[in-house]
Amino acid sequence: MARPNFEGVTSVRPWHILCIACLALPFAVRAEIPADRGEITLGFAPVVRATTPAVVNIYARRVVEAEASPFHDDPFFGSIFRELAPRRPRVQNSLGSGVILSADGLVVSNYHVVGGFTDIRVVLNDRREFDAEILLADEDSDLAILQLEGARDLAALELRDSDTVEVGDLVLAIGNPFGVGQTVSSGIISGLARSGLVTGIARGLFLQTDAPINPGNSGGALVDTQGRLVGVNTSILSRSGGSNGIGFAIPADMVAQFMAQARAGNTRFERPWVGAMGQPVTFDMAEALGLEGPYGVALTDLHEASPLREIGYGVGDVILAIDDAPVFAPEEVLYHLSVAGAGASVKVDGIVAGQRRSDTLRLTLPPDDPPRNTLTTGPQSAIPGLTLSTVNPAVQTERNLPLRAEGVILDDPGRVGARLGLREGDILRGVNGVEVRDAVAAAKALRVATRRLELVVERGGRSMVLRVRL
Known part of the structure; x- marks a missing residue:
């Protein structure tokens, strides 16, 4: 490095020497650790x-x-x-x-x-x-x-x-x-x-x-x-x-x-249940509702046992905030309720019948009603070894079924059922022309079947008919 040239300088003060030293050494080394948040950039x-x-x-x-x-x-x-x-x-x-x-x-x-x-x-x-x-x-x-x-x-x-x-x-x-x-x-x-x-x-x-x-x-x-x-x-x-x-x-x-x-x-994570489906509020919807911007969740479907119904909400109403936290998507509503936990109460701000209001919502687990009545068909059944449960809100939650799902779900098709093409999670809607709404009725219909068997099964939102000669 070239030496500094002091020619023509009449006097050199200490701070001048310090400045020259700073120019010669562009980076000062510090061995100290950060003392506070302001110094965090040091490491x-x-x-x-x-x-x-x-x-x-x-x-x-x-x-x-x-x-x-x-x-x-x-x-x-x-x-x-x-x-x-x-x-x-x-x-x-x-x-x-x-x-x-x-x-x-x-x-x-x-x-x-x-x-x-x-x-x-x-x-x-x-x-x-x-x-x-x-x-x-x-x-x-x-x-x-x-x-x-x-x-x-x-x-x-x-x-x-x-x-x-x-x-x-x-x-x-x-x-x-x-x-x-x-x-x-x-x-x-x-x-x-x-x-x-x-x-x-x-x-x-x-x-x-x-x-x-x-x-x-x-x-x-x-x-x-x-x-x-x-x-x-x-x-x-x-x-x-x-x-x-x-x-x-x-x-x-x-x-x-x-x-x-x-x-x-x-042993199983429990989420509060609201029994509702919704969609984000769009800009046009926000303008029609008189909102400052597009936020909130508009309810598109409600289960008949939904706790939101108990505080006056219905299809078309809007949830704006949970515990003063604005929501923009259904996942955010689920998150805030899950964090609060079943047994807690949360404040719900929304628009009900065109009017803004605040309500207290008591969070509960999905009701196991009507009873699921889980059972396994015996050797006298047309399909022995079939494990069935009645669909209710608790089953809907466990199986991620739609709110409108009803009938009897196959918890286990068993060996015979699997050979016939049945799968776990299939919903049984009818047996030999008889609509079945609970596990007991489905098991009885399978037990009395003799020469033929016609099953109406719902899988992935689609219905199909399975015919078998006994």
Whole structure:
């Protein structure tokens, strides 16, 4: 570097020397860690040190029997050759991440990481290993709560209130991408209340982030600069399979509800039931309703037992907000109700019969009424071994059936039913010209059938007739 030329300078003051030194050394080195939020741009090391002990790697495996028949995917020949085809055991493996929620070893991860797996091993950041069992798992939410066996005094993350999260907040994604080991990536919250954008099994409301998320990051932590859990990384939007800077995380409020239900001993995630279908309010609808903009959910269908009917809502009315949080899509309504939980009460703002109003809605579980009366047909039946249940709101919720679904659902077609082409989830509407509305009536009609059998079956919203000679 050329030496400074002081020729012609009559006097050099100390601050002049300092300025010259600054020009010669364009970057000043600092060895200090960030002292406050304002200095966070200097590094994330303190946050990483505090949070990574609570993020774990998950290794899961299970043994499944795979059919060797070339017809196993065929809707017709598959049922015929099912019993003849040899079955070979095959090991399935899964790799993902998880987050420790409590000192006694409660861990949250994605359903697609651990759901259905029986052998689950969890490895902590300090290389300790624990066996784990699933306490609560839900495919629709893509969340699962695990219990580490024999764990105690573990580092755990605090959950951040999802209502305080804003677009632009700095976040870190922590996980085990591609199985290379625990990795940290940084970004910001790119969007709130994303719904209907995530491919895969998850449904609901998501946070969007540009922090790189890759395969193996699933179930890992999305934390803020104070080390609080903002969300659980669940999926990416990508054409190549790698991160394109559009990732999604399940908000911490939903994680908190899962944790509470797991603590209460639930083995199935329970969502409040409103028995309603709706659509987002469009710009034209908003103008007609006198709204400031297009927001809200217009009800398009209501079950006769819907709790919304009890507070005066009907088809055509609009839900504007839940607990003062505006809603823009049906998924947002479901999210807010799920976070509140069954047994709670929420404030519902809406437009009923053209008038704005606020009401208190008591959240309940879907009614198991009329009784489902689950039964299995005996050897005297035309189709023995058929497991049937009466369709009611609880069954509709469990099976993701339409609100108007009625009749008798096939919980298990049995060996004989499968050979006839029946499938689990089929709805039986009629037997030999007699309409059946409950499991008891369906079982009786099958028992008295003698020479012929004609079944009216609904599958995937379509009706078909199955005729069999006995």
